[in-house]
Amino acid sequence: xxxxxxxxxxxxxxxxxxxxxxxxxxxxxxxxxxxxxxxxxxxxxxxxxxxxxxxxxxxxxxxxxxxxxxxxxxxxxxxxxxxxxxxxxxxxxxxxxxxxxxxxxxxxxxxxx
Amino acid sequence: xxxxxxxxxxxxxxxxxxxxxxxxxxxxxxxxxxxxxxxxxxxxxxxxxxxxxxxxxxxxxxxxxxxxxxxxxxxxxxxxxxxxxxxxxxxxxxxxxxxxxxxxxxxxxxxxxx
Numbered sequence: 001x002x003x004x005x006x007x008x009x010x011x012x013x014x015x016x017x018x019x020x021x022x023x024x025x026x027x028x029x030x031x032x033x034x035x036x037x038x039x040x041x042x043x044x045x046x047x048x049x050x051x052x053x054x055x056x057x058x059x060x061x062x063x064x065x066x067x068x069x070x071x072x073x074x075x076x077x078x079x080x081x082x083x084x085x086x087x088x089x090x091x092x093x094x095x096x097x098x099x100x101x102x103x104x105x106x107x108x109x110x111x112x113x
Numbered sequence: 114x115x116x117x118x119x120x121x122x123x124x125x126x127x128x129x130x131x132x133x134x135x136x137x138x139x140x141x142x143x144x145x146x147x148x149x150x151x152x153x154x155x156x157x158x159x160x161x162x163x164x165x166x167x168x169x170x171x172x173x174x175x176x177x178x179x180x181x182x183x184x185x186x187x188x189x190x191x192x193x194x195x196x197x198x199x200x201x202x203x204x205x206x207x208x209x210x211x212x213x214x215x216x217x218x219x220x221x222x223x224x225x226x227x
Contacts, residue, residue, distance in 0.1 A: 004156075031213070042117075042203050042217030043157070056214070091156060095213060101147070102215060104156040 002026075004105035006092050012111045013082055020078045021108045025094030032075050033102060034067055035091040036060065043091055049075060082112045115140040115206050117218035125224040126194050134189040134221050136204030145207035146187040147215065148178055152200045160202075163187065174198070199225045 005024045013019050025032050030051050035043035046065070048056040051072040061067075064082075069075040079086055089109050093102040116139045126132055138144055145164050149157040161172025168180040178189045187204060201222045207215045 006156075033213075033215075040219070042205070042219050045214055045216070048214070100213070101159055101162055102213060103159070104149075106156040109154070 004092055004094050004103055006090075006105040006108050008108055009106060010109050010111075012113065014113050015082060015084060017082055018078065018080045019082055019110065020076055021090055021110075023075045023077070023092030023094075023105060025074070025092070026096075026103055029094035029096045029103075030072065031095045031100075031102075032069055033093045033095075034075070034077055035093065037089040037091060037107070038087075046077075046090075079110075082110075084112045086110060087112045115144070115208060115214075115216045117204050117206050117216055119202075119204055119218035119221050121221045122219070123222045123224065125226060128196050128225050128227055129193050132189075132191045132194045132198070132223070134202050134204075134223070136187045136189065136218060137185050138187060138204070138206040139185065140206050140208070142208075145213070145215075146178075146180060147205040147207065148172065148176070148187075148189050149203045149205060149217075150174075150200045151203065151220075157203065160189070194223075194225055196225045196227070199223055 007022045032049040034046040037043040049069040064080045067077045089107045091107045093104045095102045118137045147162045148160040161170045163170045163180045201220045203220045205215045205217045207213045
């Protein structure tokens with residue numbers, strides 16, 4: 001068990017560019033979550049996958065955001081046409097079952113200039 | 114909708130003193146409750162959780178929390194704080210429905226002074 005990993009850890013981009021983040025959950029965890037955390041706030045739920053199916057999306061996830069988990073293992077979160085308001089820490093978490101604890105990765109910190 | 118309130122944005126305690134961080138939740142059914150800790154620039158580490166059973170929950174690093182249904186509270190406590198406990202602490206509530214949607218509070222930043 002190597003824990004949840006995220007790549008990259010930091011990303012600086014210019015407004016209007018596209019960015020993609022990757023999350024590798026704990027192996028055999030079938031549930032994967034994305035959260036966004038802005039300065040001074042707690043994490044806010046963005047989306048949830050059970051295996052490869054995306055079952056829930058927050059209203060925070062505008063049409064510029066897309067997430068995939070193609071084979072039920074790693075996941076990607078893409079932001080198109082980034083805006084300065086997208087600057088935040090993007091956290092990924094995984095769990096093995098419905099009532100089980102979510103384990104968080106170290107996050108990807110995005111700065112949009 | 115579920116929600117969490119952490120009324121203290123920032124708390125300062127002396128090393129060796131006791132600590133209590135407050136958390137109030139709102140949820141219609143029996144909640145799943147969590148405390149996470151986050152060091153600067155890092156992800157979240159689970160301290161403890163309550164799903165059911167004994168309302169006094171023991172966690173890692175000497176932390177404990179007590180679930181009080183009548184007060185809708187889940188306060189975090191530690192009898193003697195260490196300098197390494199300085200971090201931000203998040204209380205969270207999870208639903209007992211179809212999937213584990215977790216809602217976090219805004220966090221309490223703990224400063225420990227020598």
